[in-house]
Amino acid sequence: MEVATVPVPVHVNGGKAGILAEDHFGLMAVIDVEPLPTVVSADDLVVGDEGKKQNGREIVLGRNVRTESLEVTEPDANDEFTGDKEAYMAGVLARYRKTLVERTKHHLGYPYNLDFDYGALGQLQHFSINNLGDPFIESNYGVHSRQFEVGVLDWFARLWEIEKNEYWGYITNCGTEGNLHGILVGREVLPDGILYASRESHYSVFKAARMYRMECVKIDCLITGEIDCADFKVKLLANKDKPAIINVNIGTTVKGAVDDLDSVIQTLEESGFTHDRFYIHCDGALFGLMMPFVKRAPKVTFKKPIGSVSVSGHKFVGCPMPCGVQITRMEHVNVLSRNVEYLASRDATIMGSRNGHAPLFLWYTLNRKGYKGFQKEVQKCLRNAHYLKDRLCDAGISAMLNELSSTVVFERPRDEKFVRRWQLACQGNIAHVVVMPSITIEKLDDFLNEFIEKRSTWYQDGQVQPPCIAADVGNENCACALHK
Numbered sequence: 169m170e171v172a173t174v175p176v177p178v179h180v181n182g183g184k185a186g187i188l189a190e191d192h193f194g195l196m197a198v199i200d201v202e203p204l205p206t207v208v209s210a211d212d213l214v215v216g217d218e219g220k221k222q223n224g225r226e227i228v229l230g231r232n233v234r235t236e237s238l239e240v241t242e243p244d245a246n247d248e249f250t251g252d253k254e255a256y257m258a259g260v261l262a263r264y265r266k267t268l269v270e271r272t273k274h275h276l277g278y279p280y281n282l283d284f285d286y287g288a289l290g291q292l293q294h295f296s297i298n299n300l301g302d303p304f305i306e307s308n309y310g311v312h313s314r315q316f317e318v319g320v321l322d323w324f325a326r327l328w329e330i331e332k333n334e335y336w337g338y339i340t341n342c343g344t345e346g347n348l349h350g351i352l353v354g355r356e357v358l359p360d361g362i363l364y365a366s367r368e369s370h371y372s373v374f375k376a377a378r379m380y381r382m383e384c385v386k387i388d389c390l391i392t393g394e395i396d397c398a399d400f401k402v403k404l405l406a407n408k409d410k411p412a413i414i415n416v417n418i419g420t421t422v423k424g425a426v427d428d429l430d431s432v433i434q435t436l437e438e439s440g441f442t443h444d445r446f447y448i449h450c451d452g453a454l455f456g457l458m459m460p461f462v463k464r465a466p467k468v469t470f471k472k473p474i475g476s477v478s479v480s481g482h483k484f485v486g487c488p489m490p491c492g493v494q495i496t497r498m499e500h501v502n503v504l505s506r507n508v509e510y511l512a513s514r515d516a517t518i519m520g521s522r523n524g525h526a527p528l529f530l531w532y533t534l535n536r537k538g539y540k541g542f543q544k545e546v547q548k549c550l551r552n553a554h555y556l557k558d559r560l561c562d563a564g565i566s567a568m569l570n571e572l573s574s575t576v577v578f579e580r581p582r583d584e585k586f587v588r589r590w591q592l593a594c595q596g597n598i599a600h601v602v603v604m605p606s607i608t609i610e611k612l613d614d615f616l617n618e619f620i621e622k623r624s625t626w627y628q629d630g631q632v633q634p635p636c637i638a639a640d641v642g643n644e645n646c647a648c649a650l651h652k
């Protein structure tokens with residue numbers, strides 16, 4: 169599928185905006201291999217407990233490992249006259265653009281829909297649009313996009329079934345900000361509450377616990393990655409004297425597992441927690457926008473006793489900049505907001521200044537696709553995810569796909585270069601592909617063919633065996649020598 173691109177306006181000819189043609193600078197040398205980051209030699213480092221290896225790359229806390237950087241240089245006195253610097257910068261940007269095109273083609277691991285066309289919004293790049301403060305109360309800064317933001321929020325409120333005058337929400341910088349906000353609202357509503365989250369929750373949930381200095385109890389998961397309600401119950405009963413703030417995953421990051429919201433609520437009720445003694449935040453960063461369109465999926469709705477839902481805008485929707493949506497109940501947000509005279513607005517958001525472009529992008533896509541469009545895309549993603557899983561299994565490769573998910577978990581490829589080429593996200597012995605609308609069957613075939621071919625060389629002499637991943641995906645999904 170063609171990747172839509174927004175033309176990059178560059179300043180040439182004394183600042184007159186022109187559109188950079190694909191090959192304006194004759195830079196056809198396509199950067200097909202990203203330079204591998206240099207591995208810092210062991211003698212260079214003092215690797216204490218903080219030194220961690222990830223994707224074969226050394227991560228050392230307290231030291232910035234630079235693989236490459238583009239220096240910022242002072243303009244020469246005569247640059248304005250010669251235009252040398254403009255030409256240099258245009259060249260750098262053109263090369264960078266080519267890298268982006270190439271990297272976009274070989275992207276499978278992160279749940280980002282890279283297929284969009286926002287050409288129509290190019291005209292708005294010249295404005296510093298900022299929705300600082302509350303979406304529903306105008307500040308004195310007039311260059312904002314609140315009318316679009318509220319339109320988008322209303323759309324999500326309808327999706328998650330809460331009346332316009334009963335919800336409050338805003339467009340965030342990312343799914344993480346949604347989690348930080350949801351958990352903060354929970355803590356303000358139940359100040360001495362304990363935060364419960366499954367072990368496979370996103371790291372932003374545990375970050376919130378640290379930031380807010382909340383007591384946090386980790387709940388075990390089933391092999392699918394879903395929260396284990398039996399363990400949840402044991403831990404609730406051990407802390408009956410304190411209210412409960414629960415993070416429920418609508419799609420976990422690694423396995424795409426959906427926590428059973430109804431069972432979570434039932435477990436709370438059975439453990440003696442009345443509705444005024446718990447607060448549920450639903451982390452829908454990944455599937456918050458997919459689940460409503462999956463048949464037979466449990467419903468995320470404010471008709472159930474939940475306090476907030478958040479979703480990432482740059483994941484399934486697709487957006488050039490990270491963003492997200494957070495919706496909570498109006499009654500809760502009143503607990504947390506303060507009036508700020510300087511803003512002439514209410515202060516209930518985590519951030520002060522807020523990206524005013526993001527609402528325009530979301531508004532544009534929601535209008536173009538609508539419920540029907542999303543439904544179609546979700547079905548396509550689920551079909552393609554099944555295709556990938558089936559072909560992996562046919563090739564004798566361990567793989568798992570959760571029922572409501574488009575995240576295919578499989579054996580981690582042995583070669584880090586291959587991992588990086590396809591930008592796979594890995595954890596321990598497993599890797600995953602999150603099938604998004606931009607991932608076509610052709611792309612999956614390219615990946616599969618390459619994987620299967622490479623794999624036959626990795627394991628040809630029988631000296632090394634493919635890893636056993638039964639602990640991650642269960643015996644029935646593991647195709648290692650022992651379990652197949």
Ligand SMILES: *Cc1c(COP(=O)(O)O)cnc(C)c1O
Binds near residue numbers: 342421454490491
């Ligand atoms: C991606 C993700 C997040 C964080 O979202 P960002 O937009 O990357 O900040 C939170 N929770 C889950 C389950 C995610 O997959």
